[in-house]
Amino acid sequence: MPDAATVAEAGDLVTEVLDEYGAMTRVALTEYLAPREPQRHLYAIVADYPRRGGRMLRPSLCLAAARAFGASAADAVRSAVALELLHNAFLVHDDVEDESDVRRGRPTLHALHGVDVAVNAGDALLLLGLRALLDNGRTLGPVLSMQVLEEAERMARESVEGQAMELGWRRDNAVHLAEADYLQMILKKTCWYTTIFPLRVGALIGSRGRAPLEPLLRFGFLLGAAFQITDDLLNLWGDEVRYGKELQGDLLEGKRTLMLIRLCEQATAAERARLRAVLATPRPARTADDVRWMRERMDAYDCLTHANTVAHALAGAARHEFAAVFGSLPDSRDKRFIAALVTWVLERR
Amino acid sequence: MNRPRRPTLPRTTPVRTWTSLFGAPKPPATDGTPLPDDDDPAALGTVIQRSVELAYRVVDDYLQQGQRAAERIAGRSYGPDAWVTDAQDVSARFARYASDAMGLWLDALDGVRDGRTPAPAPAPSGAATNGAVPPSPPTSGSWLVIEVQATQSAAVTLDLRAGVAAGTVVVHALRDVEVEKPPLRDVVVEPAVGDGPVRVCVRVPAGQPAGTYHGLIVDDETNRPVGSVSVRLLDA
Numbered sequence: 001m002p003d004a005a006t007v008a009e010a011g012d013l014v015t016e017v018l019d020e021y022g023a024m025t026r027v028a029l030t031e032y033l034a035p036r037e038p039q040r041h042l043y044a045i046v047a048d049y050p051r052r053g054g055r056m057l058r059p060s061l062c063l064a065a066a067r068a069f070g071a072s073a074a075d076a077v078r079s080a081v082a083l084e085l086l087h088n089a090f091l092v093h094d095d096v097e098d099e100s101d102v103r104r105g106r107p108t109l110h111a112l113h114g115v116d117v118a119v120n121a122g123d124a125l126l127l128l129g130l131r132a133l134l135d136n137g138r139t140l141g142p143v144l145s146m147q148v149l150e151e152a153e154r155m156a157r158e159s160v161e162g163q164a165m166e167l168g169w170r171r172d173n174a175v176h177l178a179e180a181d182y183l184q185m186i187l188k189k190t191c192w193y194t195t196i197f198p199l200r201v202g203a204l205i206g207s208r209g210r211a212p213l214e215p216l217l218r219f220g221f222l223l224g225a226a227f228q229i230t231d232d233l234l235n236l237w238g239d240e241v242r243y244g245k246e247l248q249g250d251l252l253e254g255k256r257t258l259m260l261i262r263l264c265e266q267a268t269a270a271e272r273a274r275l276r277a278v279l280a281t282p283r284p285a286r287t288a289d290d291v292r293w294m295r296e297r298m299d300a301y302d303c304l305t306h307a308n309t310v311a312h313a314l315a316g317a318a319r320h321e322f323a324a325v326f327g328s329l330p331d332s333r334d335k336r337f338i339a340a341l342v343t344w345v346l347e348r349r
Numbered sequence: 350m351n352r353p354r355r356p357t358l359p360r361t362t363p364v365r366t367w368t369s370l371f372g373a374p375k376p377p378a379t380d381g382t383p384l385p386d387d388d389d390p391a392a393l394g395t396v397i398q399r400s401v402e403l404a405y406r407v408v409d410d411y412l413q414q415g416q417r418a419a420e421r422i423a424g425r426s427y428g429p430d431a432w433v434t435d436a437q438d439v440s441a442r443f444a445r446y447a448s449d450a451m452g453l454w455l456d457a458l459d460g461v462r463d464g465r466t467p468a469p470a471p472a473p474s475g476a477a478t479n480g481a482v483p484p485s486p487p488t489s490g491s492w493l494v495i496e497v498q499a500t501q502s503a504a505v506t507l508d509l510r511a512g513v514a515a516g517t518v519v520v521h522a523l524r525d526v527e528v529e530k531p532p533l534r535d536v537v538v539e540p541a542v543g544d545g546p547v548r549v550c551v552r553v554p555a556g557q558p559a560g561t562y563h564g565l566i567v568d569d570e571t572n573r574p575v576g577s578v579s580v581r582l583l584d585a
Contacts, residue, residue, distance in 0.1 A: 179400075179403060180403055180406070180407055183403060183404055183407040184407055184411070187407060187408065187411060214412065217408065217411075217412065218405075218408055218412075221404070221407075221408045222404060222408075225404060269511070269512065306396065309393065309396050309397065309400070310396065310400040312397075313396070313397040313398075313400040313401050314400060314401065314404055316397075316401070317401045317404060317405070
């Protein structure tokens with residue numbers, strides 16, 4: 001059981017590695033985000049989200065996994081860049097689909113330039129990510145780079161399937177969801193591209209395609225699920241400046257988080273009827289009173305505490321799976337970084 | 350000689366609190382009122398165990414789906430086994446569509462009864478495999494226990510309207526889309542009593558053919574449909 005000193009030490013290590021690998025990825029990103037024509041209506045907009053910063057969790061995890069399995073950072077940096085480009089492409093499209101107003105502390109791309117220009121910029125980011133994956137052939141050779149490409153195709157497919165599940169729930173105004181539904185959705189929508197793909201690609205590159213990938217799916221899912229639940233909690237009680245998105249935005253969007261699913265389960269019939277009516281209202285018509293009421297009911301039914309407990313439980317399970325995946329690898333800073341992420345995903349603010 | 354002694358601690362048992370395992374604070378309540386105490390070890394332990402079991406079940410199901418897909422792709426795509434499996438999948442999908450359509454119909458009935466526009470169909474509300482207890486209830490505020498007696502792998506899906514009173518429902522025989530297969534008749538659904546669970550008891554006779562069996566749950570007094578139950582059986 002980690003004490004406060006261990007938690008602080010883990011946090012320091014994660015910050016240090018995120019800074020280092022984040023900087024490495026940003027340098028490599030410049031090749032793909034260099035100014036070119038049409039600059040004003042495409043490439044300047046394409047470079048906007050990646051230049052807003054962000055923690056660089058995904059590329060750092062990919063680089064750390066590759067190094068923990070024995071590769072050099074140079075072998076994995078193009079995959080890390082591809083991951084960051086694809087991540088930003090998803091963010092652009094997600095912001096349009098979710099009608100979000102704020103991303104990384106600034107107006108979303110579609111709020112600044114309109115939906116048409118933003119969607120096109122998102123498409124360009126996807127293609128730039130594909131370019132980076134194809135460039136892997138220069139350093140990894142055709143066989144390994146094709147394996148990485150296949151992983152990327154699967155990751156992208158899983159992500160859009162997960163997004164479709166979530167959008168479908170909102171479209172259908174689903175209020176009879178179970179926690180298992182939520183976990184299935186985030187397995188696809190969040191975990192694949194946040195943790196599973198970076199870990200698997202890093203392991204593929206580090207082991208030259210020999211590492212078994214299934215245990216990484218299990219570990220990545222548990223880690224990613226703890227991350228996502230905590231992220232959803234931060235939307236309700238976090239610091240808006242540090243969080244970078246609008247607080248309570250998930251309630252405004254009617255996002256089916258674990259807390260909302262819990263509320264639907266615990267609410268009385270009358271409350272559920274009101275909840276259904278509020279969630280059926282288009283986002284612009286949803287009022288501050290609606291959001292306040294949902295949040296107040298969540299507190300009344302301890303939905304945040306419940307979700308927090310689930311996140312901790314899954315992080316505990318992730319810690320167990322970590323030993324199965326990485327136990328046989330020699331000790332390294334990268335291995336310790338991945339272990340420390342289990343604590344960090346719960347502690348970040 | 351004065352030997353150093355450990356100070357006497359106020360606690361008499363180990364302090365194990367999952368919510369503070371990694372030092373995470375409790376979330377603040379928005380209205381400033383203190384949150385209810387969540388340190389009840391039994392309740393907390395149940396949540397933790399259930400969450401972890403549920404997560405493993407989700408990821409294991411997902412891995413099994415991938416494994417089956419890979420097996421079909423890896424050289425067995427055109428063998429007779431694959432055709433049988435595919436046929437079962439098609440049959441299961443057909444039954445699922447029927448289940449979804451029934452959900453829509455039930456919602457429409459609710460809407461007509463309440464004098465409002467029919468709402469979209471909810472997602473499937475409860476499912477379990479081989480007698481496992483799903484984490485979340487089909488009816489709000491209650492929980493679900495599924496008991497399966499079968500010699501082969503079985504997955505049970507239940508869709509039961511909220512607020513159905515105990516002792517008032519009957520389950521029609523569950524039939525496969527292939528009518529020559531014998532129906533499953535020994536299926537009982539007991540709605541929740543008070544805070545108790547919804548109980549589903551399924552007994553599958555030995556030798557029952559694989560397939561997806563689907564049946565209506567109706568209110569015994571009004572004969573109005575209040576849900577549906579599906580049992581998917583794999584080959585023994």
